[in-house]
Amino acid sequence: MSAFTKSGKINPLLGPVHIDSIGAAQTIINITNLQFAWHRDALPVLDIAQLNIAQGERVFIEGPSGSGKSTLLNLLAGVATPNHGKLMVLGQNLNEMNGAERDRFRADHVGFIFQLFNLIPYLSVVENVTLPCRFSRLRRDKAIQNGFNLQAEAMRLLTHLEMNDPDLLDKPVSELSVGQQQRVAAARALVGSPDLLIADEPTSSLDANLRESFIRLLFDECASRGTTLIFVSHDPSLEKLFDRTVRLTDINRAERPAIHVLRRGK
Amino acid sequence: MMSIYALAIKSLLNRKLTVLLTVAVISLSVTLLLGVERIRHEARNSFTSTISGTDLIVGARSNRIALLLSSIFHIGSAENSISWESFEEYSENPQVRWAIPLSLGDSHRGFRVLGTNDDYFNYFRYGQDRSPQLSAGQRFAADNELVLGAEVAEKLSYKIGDRVVVSHGAGEFSFRDHDENPFTVVGILAPTGTPVDRTLIVDLSGIDKIHADSTLEGSDHDSFDLFIKGVDKHDHGDEPEQITAFLLGLKSRGAALGLQRTINTYDKEPLTAAMPGVTLQELWEAIGVAENALLAVACFVVVVGLFGLLVTLLTSINERRREMAILRSVGARPHHLFGLMVGEATLVTLSGVAVGVALLQLLLLVGQSLIASRFGLYIQGVGLSFNQLLLILLICGCGVLIGFIPGYRVYRYSLADGMTVKL
Numbered sequence: 001m002s003a004f005t006k007s008g009k010i011n012p013l014l015g016p017v018h019i020d021s022i023g024a025a026q027t028i029i030n031i032t033n034l035q036f037a038w039h040r041d042a043l044p045v046l047d048i049a050q051l052n053i054a055q056g057e058r059v060f061i062e063g064p065s066g067s068g069k070s071t072l073l074n075l076l077a078g079v080a081t082p083n084h085g086k087l088m089v090l091g092q093n094l095n096e097m098n099g100a101e102r103d104r105f106r107a108d109h110v111g112f113i114f115q116l117f118n119l120i121p122y123l124s125v126v127e128n129v130t131l132p133c134r135f136s137r138l139r140r141d142k143a144i145q146n147g148f149n150l151q152a153e154a155m156r157l158l159t160h161l162e163m164n165d166p167d168l169l170d171k172p173v174s175e176l177s178v179g180q181q182q183r184v185a186a187a188r189a190l191v192g193s194p195d196l197l198i199a200d201e202p203t204s205s206l207d208a209n210l211r212e213s214f215i216r217l218l219f220d221e222c223a224s225r226g227t228t229l230i231f232v233s234h235d236p237s238l239e240k241l242f243d244r245t246v247r248l249t250d251i252n253r254a255e256r257p258a259i260h261v262l263r264r265g266k
Numbered sequence: 267m268m269s270i271y272a273l274a275i276k277s278l279l280n281r282k283l284t285v286l287l288t289v290a291v292i293s294l295s296v297t298l299l300l301g302v303e304r305i306r307h308e309a310r311n312s313f314t315s316t317i318s319g320t321d322l323i324v325g326a327r328s329n330r331i332a333l334l335l336s337s338i339f340h341i342g343s344a345e346n347s348i349s350w351e352s353f354e355e356y357s358e359n360p361q362v363r364w365a366i367p368l369s370l371g372d373s374h375r376g377f378r379v380l381g382t383n384d385d386y387f388n389y390f391r392y393g394q395d396r397s398p399q400l401s402a403g404q405r406f407a408a409d410n411e412l413v414l415g416a417e418v419a420e421k422l423s424y425k426i427g428d429r430v431v432v433s434h435g436a437g438e439f440s441f442r443d444h445d446e447n448p449f450t451v452v453g454i455l456a457p458t459g460t461p462v463d464r465t466l467i468v469d470l471s472g473i474d475k476i477h478a479d480s481t482l483e484g485s486d487h488d489s490f491d492l493f494i495k496g497v498d499k500h501d502h503g504d505e506p507e508q509i510t511a512f513l514l515g516l517k518s519r520g521a522a523l524g525l526q527r528t529i530n531t532y533d534k535e536p537l538t539a540a541m542p543g544v545t546l547q548e549l550w551e552a553i554g555v556a557e558n559a560l561l562a563v564a565c566f567v568v569v570v571g572l573f574g575l576l577v578t579l580l581t582s583i584n585e586r587r588r589e590m591a592i593l594r595s596v597g598a599r600p601h602h603l604f605g606l607m608v609g610e611a612t613l614v615t616l617s618g619v620a621v622g623v624a625l626l627q628l629l630l631l632v633g634q635s636l637i638a639s640r641f642g643l644y645i646q647g648v649g650l651s652f653n654q655l656l657l658i659l660l661i662c663g664c665g666v667l668i669g670f671i672p673g674y675r676v677y678r679y680s681l682a683d684g685m686t687v688k689l
Contacts, residue, residue, distance in 0.1 A: 103597065103599040104597075106595075107596070107597020114592070114595070117588050117592075118592060120273075120589055121280060121589070122276045122277050122279065122281075131593075131596045132596040132597055134269040134596075135269075135599075135602070188596070
């Protein structure tokens with residue numbers, strides 16, 4: 001883990017990105033006048049006039065609990081659908097897809113890292129990494145293209161994320177440390193080169209000194225494949241690492257609910 | 267999708283203890299149910315094969331089932347005897363091919379003594395037209411000779427040449443022993459799986475001789491004997507005065523119904539004639555209730571086993587909501603998660619059934635001889651009957667259906683939770 005500090009090659013990527021270069025890149029997410037409410041008659045919890053994210057961009061979405069972060073992620077993942085407005089991801093209108101199409105879209109194009117418990121306890125490290133390839137032929141083919149076969153590609157990613165110690169690979173995933181688990185989760189999210197990587201508070205269970213190095217490893221991998229990274233957190237101390245910060249409280253016009261309610265969606 | 271079943275297997279292996287316990291519960295219940303079904307089948311078989319080839323059983327006027335029970339199964343005792351004249355009259359009937367007299371009422375250490383004659387060995391049939399075969403020795407030739415059923419010989423460790431004393435009455439401890447007339451064992455029958463195994467067979471004249479002698483020697487007996495004599499109105503001559511029942515084999519089966527009517531309306535003595543097949547059927551229907559109750563209990567045990575499976579799966583899904591969200595995030599569709607649950611239920615049920623069937627076959631293999639000697643049930647070989655296969659299919663179907671319940675819940679959860687379960 002001391003390796004995180006010798007990240008000289010990563011540093012250039014952390015520099016500010018010129019506005020011009022973003023403008024020139026292809027827009028990967030385009031949100032226009034999007035509204036989302038849990039019920040037809042309920043007040044919207046998310047109401048965004050405009051949000052564009054370009055390909056390859058590293059965006060920090062910051063907001064306290066209840067600001068609509070989870071809702072936004074569910075919308076981007078195609079798990080929830082907006083009530084109004086346009087939600088374009090990779091040039092495709094998610095509103096116009098049915099559930100199965102959105103599931104397929106997510107399997108093919110989106111990688112996820114959660115805050116905690118990212119791994120399936122009954123699968124090995126490598127099996128966890130290759131899991132998305134069981135559900136997406138596209139990512140499976142890409143992974144095999146990248147790395148000769150699935151195992152080799154998983155090992156390549158794990159090596160990049162400094163998780164290739166044979167002792168670690170043979171352990172049940174539940175016996176890995178949180179930092180190790182998160183790196184396995186990152187390898188899984190990246191396998192088969194998805195276009196979009198969504199990380200939902202992936203570092204909030206990590207010690208402060210591990211956070212930055214984890215994020216830099218993530219950046220390195222994303223940069224090498226042109227993957228767009230959307231990083232959600234309530235921790236403003238991380239925002240300096242990113243190209244751009246989106247403050248949900250600024251762009252969400254919906255009235256903030258006083259209490260973050262446990263929801264049961266449709 | 268193939269990979270979902272691979273996941274189901276790994277997920278089950280990850281929860282070895284609960285899964286093994288659930289498989290154990292299901293397999294034991296399956297063993298019980300299939301075992302009950304098997305024994306039920308064998309019991310019915312052995313029951314209906316107790317007597318065959320006999321067209322009519324004739325005894326004193328009574329209920330047909332009581333007549334069958336007392337004369338063939340040696341359960342209970344006939345309340346009245348019938349006269350030798352009646353036997354002679356019907357054995358000489360032109361429609362009758364053979365007749366076997368039966369005299370019951372004496373016992374030896376809990377086993378019934380049957381007085382009959384040589385025709386018993388010639389004509390009595392059980393099962394698929396099988397006659398009792400001697401495994402050792404020969405038939406009785408004198409009135410103090412005796413042939414043992416297989417079980418009697420084994421339980422009491424008797425062999426050819428042993429002397430046996432017969433008591434009057436049917437109990438284990440009789441009011442008095444006919445010690446004056448010990449019998450000599452001259453033959454032992456091979457096992458038949460019928461009440462014959464638990465019977466001592468003597469010549470009719472032997473039985474009458476006992477009673478005649480003991481009556482003459484009245485002075486030796488205690489006061490209780492007077493009471494017995496009062497009830498037991500034996501008046502023995504050279505020919506037996508009375509017998510308990512007789513079996514008739516007819517020249518033509520079709521004559522049975524007519525002859526039955528004739529016997530039932532015989533005017534010299536109140537007689538009852540019963541056709542064994544019909545009466546066995548009636549009797550089986552009466553005791554079939556118990557048999558069905560047993561089957562019902564076994565079915566309920568299987569239901570309990572399947573409920574165990576349901577509980578295991580339902581408790582697991584609450585702890586696995588996180589896992590389901592992860593699977594969703596990597597592209598699993600709700601129907602994949604449904605399939606995962608149904609797959610797990612199916613795998614557990616199938617292994618439970620497989621272990622259960624194997625266990626039953628093993629038990630049958632090991633227990634065959636024990637069951638035969640203890641209960642007189644001969645279970646032929648291993649393997650599954652059509653009924654058992656049907657039950658197995660039914661259990662497997664129920665197991666799959668049970669997976670639908672947690673499957674549906676997981677499906678609902680996966681739609682509601684999306685990617686954002688915070689646990």
